[in-house]
Amino acid sequence: MFAYVTLVTNADYRVGALALARSLRAVGSEWPLVVLATESAGSLAEVESEGCIVERVSPPAFSDRFRRRHERSALHARAPYTKGNKPAFHDPLGNFCKLSVWQLTRYERVVFLDADTLVIKNIDKLFGYPEFSAAPNLYETLEDMHRLNSGVFVAAPSTDTYAAMLDRLDVADVFWRRTDQTFLESYFPDWHGLPYTYNALQYVYFNLPQMWRWSSIKVVHYQYEKPWQENHPKADKLRPLIDLWQTVLAGNPVPSDLVDPC
Numbered sequence: 001m002f003a004y005v006t007l008v009t010n011a012d013y014r015v016g017a018l019a020l021a022r023s024l025r026a027v028g029s030e031w032p033l034v035v036l037a038t039e040s041a042g043s044l045a046e047v048e049s050e051g052c053i054v055e056r057v058s059p060p061a062f063s064d065r066f067r068r069r070h071e072r073s074a075l076h077a078r079a080p081y082t083k084g085n086k087p088a089f090h091d092p093l094g095n096f097c098k099l100s101v102w103q104l105t106r107y108e109r110v111v112f113l114d115a116d117t118l119v120i121k122n123i124d125k126l127f128g129y130p131e132f133s134a135a136p137n138l139y140e141t142l143e144d145m146h147r148l149n150s151g152v153f154v155a156a157p158s159t160d161t162y163a164a165m166l167d168r169l170d171v172a173d174v175f176w177r178r179t180d181q182t183f184l185e186s187y188f189p190d191w192h193g194l195p196y197t198y199n200a201l202q203y204v205y206f207n208l209p210q211m212w213r214w215s216s217i218k219v220v221h222y223q224y225e226k227p228w229q230e231n232h233p234k235a236d237k238l239r240p241l242i243d244l245w246q247t248v249l250a251g252n253p254v255p256s257d258l259v260d261p262c
Contacts, residue, residue, distance in 0.1 A: 008041040009094035016115035019249040021050040023119040057100040095179040102162035114151040116222040131156040132188035135199035150181040152199035209261035
């Protein structure tokens with residue numbers, strides 16, 4: 001049995017999960033969407049009405065030292081985001097809740113999708129891929145291809161794996177620069193590479209427009225600024241992608257006349 005999984009850690013991501021659920025339904029996915037939700041996510045009644053399975057999760061029991069190193073102000077001071085703006089609701093510690101994916105042992109294989117992604121073509125074939133499969137963190141130059149992005153990945157839930165991850169996660173003086181993403185790249189150093197089109201980061205649209213072809217894009221990932229934010233700094237550059245997200249959120253299919261950026 002398979003499932004898609006996403007994570008909601010606050011009210012802002014609820015609307016992201018709603019759009020994601022509607023996008024999976026629109027492309028005819030065979031499998032359900034499980035929404036991992038922390039207490040701070042609040043009610044997910046609207047998401048449940050879309051047929052999603054909501055499962056409440058708690059963050060790992062971090063040590064005080066780990067928490068101090070990775071809370072928002074400390075992490076952003078030590079490893080600032082210089083390429084884009086993280087919204088005010090971004091909580092780096094919440095990202096580690098993503099590891100709860102490995103506790104979903106009733107599923108043989110899961111495909112994780114960040115709540116700021118949109119599936120625009122059927123990707124059910126990913127359930128045939130091995131653990132740990134992920135796409136590169138491509139958003140500015142081709143040099144980004146060697147790093148993974150944890151917004152989309154294939155995992156095989158296992159309580160043993162989850163326990164081993166926690167043993168590796170919170171150790172003396174460790175600093176995971178990009179939280180779960182850096183940790184997963186370290187834990188799975190031989191990760192299997194998916195084509196970037198399975199996790200097309202939105203900055204590719206204007207940084208590498210020659211690599212953005214709607215005919216091949218399968219998942220759009222709204223990294224940094226979110227499509228539900230009002231008048232964010234990149235809104236003009238990303239207007240077609242924001243309009244797409246709004247269209248799918250409204251329950252409409254992906255338009256057939258999307259225009260490539262160049």
